[in-house]
Amino acid sequence: MMDPEKFKHDSSRYERPANKFRCGRGAEWGKPCEFGPDTTGRCGGMSECRPAKVDDRWECRRSAIAGGPCENGPDSDGSCCNKHPPCHPRRTIRSIRGLLAIGAFAIVVGVIALMLTLDSGGAARDSIIEAGNLTGGHANFTSAKGCVSCHSAHDENAGDWFLAAFTEEDMTGKCVDCHTFGGDPRHAHNADFASKLPTTKCVMCHTEHKGEDADIKSMSDAQCNACHKNEIDSFSANHPTFSANFPHDRRTSVQFNHTSHLSKYFVDKRYQEKAPTDCTSCHSVDTAAKAVEPASFEETCATCHSPAIRERELVVLNLPEFEENLIDREAVSEACGPTLESWELLREQMTEITDAVEAGDDVEIPETEEEEYEAVSLEEAHPVSAYLLGTVADDMESYTEPIQEFVMRLAEEGPAPLAELVDEKAGKEVSAAMLSGLNPELVKRVACAWAANLEYEAPTENELGGWHGDALELRYTPMSHGDSVVKAWIAFALASDADENSDEADAIEAMQSVILDRKEGAGACTKCHAISEDEAGIRIAEWRYRPSDTRPFTTYSHGAHITLLNPEGVNLMDPEHGCSTCHKINEEAAYKEAFDHSDPHSFQSNFYAIEKETCAQCHSEGQVQQDCQLCHVYHADPGFDLRMVKNEDAESVD
Amino acid sequence: MSAIATRYTLLWGAAIVGLAILGVYTYLANLQLERTEFITGYSLFALMIALALFNARKKLAMVPLIRSAYWLAIHVVGGAAAVILFFIHTGSIWPTGGYEQALALVFYLVSVSGIVGYAIQRVNPRRLVQTDLEIIYERIPAELAEIREKAEAEILACTEGTGSDTLARHYMETLSWYFRRPRFILNNVFGGKAVEHWLRLQYRTVNRYLNDNEREYLDRINDLAEMKAKIDVHYACQGMMKGWLLVHLPLAAAVLGLMFWHVIVVNVYAL
Numbered sequence: 001m002m003d004p005e006k007f008k009h010d011s012s013r014y015e016r017p018a019n020k021f022r023c024g025r026g027a028e029w030g031k032p033c034e035f036g037p038d039t040t041g042r043c044g045g046m047s048e049c050r051p052a053k054v055d056d057r058w059e060c061r062r063s064a065i066a067g068g069p070c071e072n073g074p075d076s077d078g079s080c081c082n083k084h085p086p087c088h089p090r091r092t093i094r095s096i097r098g099l100l101a102i103g104a105f106a107i108v109v110g111v112i113a114l115m116l117t118l119d120s121g122g123a124a125r126d127s128i129i130e131a132g133n134l135t136g137g138h139a140n141f142t143s144a145k146g147c148v149s150c151h152s153a154h155d156e157n158a159g160d161w162f163l164a165a166f167t168e169e170d171m172t173g174k175c176v177d178c179h180t181f182g183g184d185p186r187h188a189h190n191a192d193f194a195s196k197l198p199t200t201k202c203v204m205c206h207t208e209h210k211g212e213d214a215d216i217k218s219m220s221d222a223q224c225n226a227c228h229k230n231e232i233d234s235f236s237a238n239h240p241t242f243s244a245n246f247p248h249d250r251r252t253s254v255q256f257n258h259t260s261h262l263s264k265y266f267v268d269k270r271y272q273e274k275a276p277t278d279c280t281s282c283h284s285v286d287t288a289a290k291a292v293e294p295a296s297f298e299e300t301c302a303t304c305h306s307p308a309i310r311e312r313e314l315v316v317l318n319l320p321e322f323e324e325n326l327i328d329r330e331a332v333s334e335a336c337g338p339t340l341e342s343w344e345l346l347r348e349q350m351t352e353i354t355d356a357v358e359a360g361d362d363v364e365i366p367e368t369e370e371e372e373y374e375a376v377s378l379e380e381a382h383p384v385s386a387y388l389l390g391t392v393a394d395d396m397e398s399y400t401e402p403i404q405e406f407v408m409r410l411a412e413e414g415p416a417p418l419a420e421l422v423d424e425k426a427g428k429e430v431s432a433a434m435l436s437g438l439n440p441e442l443v444k445r446v447a448c449a450w451a452a453n454l455e456y457e458a459p460t461e462n463e464l465g466g467w468h469g470d471a472l473e474l475r476y477t478p479m480s481h482g483d484s485v486v487k488a489w490i491a492f493a494l495a496s497d498a499d500e501n502s503d504e505a506d507a508i509e510a511m512q513s514v515i516l517d518r519k520e521g522a523g524a525c526t527k528c529h530a531i532s533e534d535e536a537g538i539r540i541a542e543w544r545y546r547p548s549d550t551r552p553f554t555t556y557s558h559g560a561h562i563t564l565l566n567p568e569g570v571n572l573m574d575p576e577h578g579c580s581t582c583h584k585i586n587e588e589a590a591y592k593e594a595f596d597h598s599d600p601h602s603f604q605s606n607f608y609a610i611e612k613e614t615c616a617q618c619h620s621e622g623q624v625q626q627d628c629q630l631c632h633v634y635h636a637d638p639g640f641d642l643r644m645v646k647n648e649d650a651e652s653v654d
Numbered sequence: 655m656s657a658i659a660t661r662y663t664l665l666w667g668a669a670i671v672g673l674a675i676l677g678v679y680t681y682l683a684n685l686q687l688e689r690t691e692f693i694t695g696y697s698l699f700a701l702m703i704a705l706a707l708f709n710a711r712k713k714l715a716m717v718p719l720i721r722s723a724y725w726l727a728i729h730v731v732g733g734a735a736a737v738i739l740f741f742i743h744t745g746s747i748w749p750t751g752g753y754e755q756a757l758a759l760v761f762y763l764v765s766v767s768g769i770v771g772y773a774i775q776r777v778n779p780r781r782l783v784q785t786d787l788e789i790i791y792e793r794i795p796a797e798l799a800e801i802r803e804k805a806e807a808e809i810l811a812c813t814e815g816t817g818s819d820t821l822a823r824h825y826m827e828t829l830s831w832y833f834r835r836p837r838f839i840l841n842n843v844f845g846g847k848a849v850e851h852w853l854r855l856q857y858r859t860v861n862r863y864l865n866d867n868e869r870e871y872l873d874r875i876n877d878l879a880e881m882k883a884k885i886d887v888h889y890a891c892q893g894m895m896k897g898w899l900l901v902h903l904p905l906a907a908a909v910l911g912l913m914f915w916h917v918i919v920v921n922v923y924a925l
Contacts, residue, residue: 007793015792026795029835031803093896097903104904108911129919132750151923165921204687211750226685 013065020095024087034066037089045087047080129154132209135216141178150174175202182552182637188227189553190636197227205634224628232628236620241612249551251594251603253542255528256294258606259587265304274303279579288558291547297481301528309478310465314489314515314522317418317474318382319407319450320393322400325373327408327451335412336448376453377472383510387496388421393510410447414440426492433488438467446474478522486522487543489515493523494531494539532600539598552636584608661724665731673738680742692920694743699917701736705729706910709903733768753919757912764905771898778891781845785884791892794836797885802833805878812871821868821875824860829875832856833882842890849883 006012013034021041026032033045049062051074058074062082072081091099111128118124126147134142142149150171153164176185183190188197205223206216225231232239243249266275276282282300283292294300333342356362381403386393389402409417415438419431446469449456455471462468465479478486493515498504516523530542574580586608594603619626655663676697680690708729711719719725740761741747749758789797809825812818831837832852841848857876864872 007790012793013796015790017792022792026799029795029798031799032796093900097900100900100904101907105907105911108908108915112911112915128753128915129923130751131754131919131923147923153922161922162918165918169923200687203689209751214750220685222685223687226687 010064017092017094019092021089022092024089027090028087033084033087034063037087041089041091043086043089046084048082048084049074049080051078051080053078130209133212134208135210135214136212138208139212172200172202175206178641178643180637180639180641181635189634191552219629219634221628224632234621235612235626235631236616239612242610244609245603245605246609246611247551247556248603248605248607248609250546250600251530251605253530253532253544253546254294255530255592255595256606257591258585259589259591262585263587271304276300279583285558285562288562290556290558291545292558293545293547302481305528306481308524309481309483312478312486312520312522312524314476314478314486315382315384315473316476316489317385318379319377319472320379320381320399320403321375321377321396322373322404323396324400325375325453326401326404327453331408332411332448332451335408336444336451339452339454373453376455379472382473383507383514387504387507387511388418388425390504390507392507404451407447407450410443411451415443418443422492426495430488430492433484434492436485436488442467442469443474445469476522482543486525487541489522490525490541494541497538530595530600531598533598542600553632553634555631555633582610582614658723658727661727662731665727669731669735673735673742676739677742691743691745694739695917695920698736698739698743699913701732701739702910702913705732705736706906709906730772733765737765753912753916757909757916760905760909760912764902764909767898767902767905771902774894774898778895782888782891785887787881787884787888789885789888791888791896794885794889794892798833798835798882801878801882801885805829805833805875808871808875808878812868816865816867816871818865818868820863821860821871824856825875828856829879832879836886836889838883838886839890839893842887843894849886853879853883 013032013036016036019036020039021037023032023036023045024043025045033043034048035044038044048066048070049060051058052061053059058076058078060069060073060080062069062080070082075081115124115128129147133139147154152169152174153161156164172185179185181190183192185202186199187193188200205219208214208216210216221232221234230240261276266272279285279292282294284295285292287293297305333339338346380396381391381393381399383393385403385406386399389399389406391399391402393399406417415435418438419435422431422434423429446456449469450472456469457471458469462470462477465477467474467476469475476485476489493512496508496512498508514521516526518524518527526541531539532542534540585606586604589604589606591604591606618624619630676694680694683690683693708725711725712722715722740758744754744758749755805825809822813822838846838849838852853876856879857872861869861872
């Protein structure tokens with residue numbers, strides 16, 4: 001035990017660990033001096049005391065700790081007689097600690113400052129700013145412009161750069177420079193829901209700089225539940241049951257009755273060879289995604305339905321019966337040239353004159369007898385031409401003059417007057433499609449024949465289809481399935497509409513009944529292709545396969561399921577493992593009736609609805625994944641702006 | 655329960671509750687698609703500043719800013735909470751960005767040095783008490799010099815009194831090395847007994863060549879050597895208690911520098 005007395009205030013020196021310096025002798029394990037170094041680090045122990053002058057004498061002031069006043073006392077000049085060489089004071093631990101701390105801070109600041117100035121704001125600067133690697137795609141397209149692609153402040157001067165810390169950057173705006181969506185990107189699901197939802201930002205879900213392979217798209221189910229009032233713990237637990245017709249939300253765009261095609265039409269031995277063997281006979285499973293789209297008409301329906309297409313002719317104009325002929329013959333001759341009959345009449349007259357001159361008789365030029373007019377046609381005006389010309393098809397008095405004038409115009413100008421009429425009636429430029437392939441010469445010849453009160457005689461048989469004249473009619477024969485002219489006339493007929501009480505109502509109805517006639521006319525197309533009202537209430541024919549559009553946020557992969565159902569070889573007609581695992585035909589469904597009206601959402605599907613339990617057989621706790629994002633997507637129609645694929649270098653060269 | 659235990663219990667409780675509230679809030683905010691890294695980041699920033707203020711508090715001893723012992727307790731508990739908060743903030747043990755990795759590395763070094771320092775502060779005082787000696791660290795050089803002077807005085811007295819230089823030669827060859835400065839530092843750091851064995855060996859080695867008179871001097875020198883051994887333990891232990899701060903404090907300063915830049919960059923780029 002150390003003697004406590006030796007550390008009493010008058011027995012030991014006062015230690016000052018807070019000072020910057022300590023005695024150099026003590027640092028070298030010698031006996032430290034009493035005074036120690038001063039604050040600047042100079043040795044304070046070169047003498048043992050600082051003598052004091054009392055009256056005219058210098059007195060030793062060595063402390064008791066150091067041994068008390070010395071024997072020799074101060075020198076005559078007042079300095080201490082016990083002098084020692086100066087030591088080299090050392091820094092105290094506290095001082096070293098402070099210096100190291102300041103040094104470390106200064107090094108950090110220095111390195112940051114150095115990196116900011118090195119390389120003129122290039123890679124060195126980026127290295128102290130970049131929070132992590134971007135994902136592969138983002139890294140690629142930002143490689144040219146760098147950080148400024150997304151961060152506007154990046155290339156600003158130092159002042160503006162720093163001030164950017166106090167302003168909010170519209171990062172979503174940067175995202176939509178390249179990404180496009182089916183709706184406002186700042187709205188939940190890019191959609192306008194009835195309920196008001198808070199404004200969204202891309203960075204709420206997608207945060208970058210988490211590495212090249214980071215998954216910046218996935219969300220947890222809990223995050224979905226943040227907005228959805230009906231919180232769902234898991235699909236199998238409390239996901240709502242599927243709708244009554246799931247997954248069908250509307251009737252099909254093509255009326256194809258699975259029940260009758262699979263169990264009725266091909267029972268007849270004549271057609272058994274053409275019968276589909278299974279679902280894959282028509283549905284292309286090798287490209288299956290959300291929908292298993294049917295193969296083309298040519299690959300499927302054409303076997304049975306193709307021949308009938310050429311039989312469905314469209315009559316656009318006809319020459320009706322007239323009470324009187326108002327057509328000026330000279331005008332016809334001028335437009336069309338003389339007819340064969342007029343040539344023959346002229347030749348007879350010339351012969352009579354020549355004979356009279358030779359016989360010395362008086363030449364008497366015979367006066368042309370006005371023949372009694374007898375119309376070559378006994379038909380009424382065709383409803384299409386009557387509608388186009390604004391006349392009444394069965395009122396001869398009404399249509400005689402307009403149609404004859406129109407025929408003369410056709411003879412003089414070709415199809416232009418007809419194009420004017422259809423454009424005028426449609427209210428937009430549709431004639432190019434409706435009259436596509438109509439030869440002006442054909443129109444003139446037909447019109448000239450009609451103007452001369454003659455039937456048009458076609459020089460050849462119309463074997464290839466298309467526009468042709470047939471005696472008293474201008475007709476169009478579809479050339480193949482999907483004929484664009486027929487589609488244009490059907491669209492024209494469907495779009496024509498008028499108030500029930502208007503004068504045109506009857507004419508429109510008559511025109512539509514002819515064009516859309518399913519039994520005999522071109523309207524046979526609509527036996528299969530549904531006629532539906534679009535968003536604007538306009539009736540349109542659905543020419544193409546139309547996948548579901550009322551569940552834009554739902555996704556499904558048929559491909560993955562087909563593989564899973566039977567890994568050893570898919571037999572899609574296998575009742576247990578094939579398509580019918582989920583898609584069971586409902587033979588009792590009133591499928592056909594759904595096409596008698598134009599509301600696509602009033603329907604009965606050919607198939608029983610798929611129930612949630614079907615999916616939950618596999619997608620449930622402890623089995624297959626069942627999180628929200630497996631079947632649902634957040635964004636509506638995500639895509640990229642066209643500028644993403646532009647070659648900017650090429651533009652600059654231009 | 656002692657006052658210290660109560661103090662730490664309360665602080666640990668407050669820290670756990672605070673972290674739990676922040677954790678739950680962060681979790682819920684994350685579910686609401688809010689940017690939780692700003693909440694956790696600024697919480698961590700504030701905590702780091704509070705931890706740094708402990709050093710400032712020590713320099714302002716004259717100002718009544720709560721007892722230093724409370725500051726220490728807050729610093730210890732707050733430091734541990736900062737590590738947990740750091741994990742909550744980054745969402746991972748090792749971030750992806752180069753700068754963030756540097757920040758994380760220094761942060762971890764500060765944390766580890768703090769934990770080591772805390773362990774030293776808890777263990778070494780007990781070891782010092784076991785020496786049955788109290789001495790201020792700064793006085794150790796003077797004390798060693800005094801012991802050395804006494805030992806050398808004994809050797810001179812022995813030579814003069816007995817007329818034998820056996821002990822003096824032994825001192826010159828072995829013990830003078832020992833008395834010159836603190837020895838067996840590393841061994842003392844780890845609580846070893848090497849110095850005792852060494853002294854016993856030296857004692858036995860020379861003892862057989864000494865007569866009874868000389869042995870009296872040897873015994874007194876041995877007493878001084880044992881006293882010096884205890885001071886050496888103090889030197890090693892107190893040195894550790896001061897020395898760890900030479901690592902912790904500069905690293906903490908570096909973390910603060912890195913952290914300030916991180917806050918600026920985040921506000922410029924991520925807001």
